[in-house]
Amino acid sequence: MIELENVTKVYSNGVKALDDVSFQIGKGEFVFIVGNSGSGKTTLFKLLIKEIEATQGKIFVDGINITQLSHRKIPKLRRHMGVVFQDFRLLTDISVYENVAFALKVVEASSRKIKRSVPMVLSMVGLADKTKMKPTELSGGEQQRTALARAIVNNPPILLADEPTGNLDPKTSWEIMKLLQEINLRGTTVVVVTHDKEVVNAMKKRVVTLKDGKVVRDVQKGDYGHED
Structure with a gap:
């Protein structure tokens, strides 16, 4: 459903936000992408929605190599995914x-x-x-x-959420996560980028941890807090 192959992102100022990242997310999975500020998780999210381009590597979304996708075809790609932002938009x-x-x-x-x-x-x-x-x-x-x-x-077959509980109180955050879980149970692949440790630890889903642009941990029914 989603596959990253040796993905590196270097910004124009020389900052390497992602460094040779590879992992797969299967159909119907619920995955948290976690990490501290500067870990690369926001860059990863932007790459998945084709907001920015990878410097090296390949990214496949629902079988489409999006690293080779022209700007003209980006709207079609986004029909394959729902996107939720921290600031609602x-x-x-x-x-x-x-x-x-x-x-x-x-x-x-x-x-x-x-x-x-x-x-x-x-x-x-x-x-x-x-x-x-x-x-x-x-x-x-x-x-x-x-x-x-x-x-x-x-x-959409895929739902991507960037810090969906970032502006919400704990009770409301939990209600949103339960909704995401319900959506996942209906067959949608759900990927949540977050730094909300309480939510991640309560949900017991797959957790992919980024640190300094690298995947340092990838566990099923995982938690968040042992990566340091």
């Missing part, structure tokens, strides 16, 4: 419903599909009664639920 001048529907309009889904899919996914994330509200009227947790709904409304 919602459109603040339109409603919750319209934010989620926008993800379907971009891929030219029919109005019938939009009317069927959007209420269903908003109900799944617990926002059935918030559809007409704007993001600015929601709590942080509700905004992240909206972002999650938008990410999964296309039913």
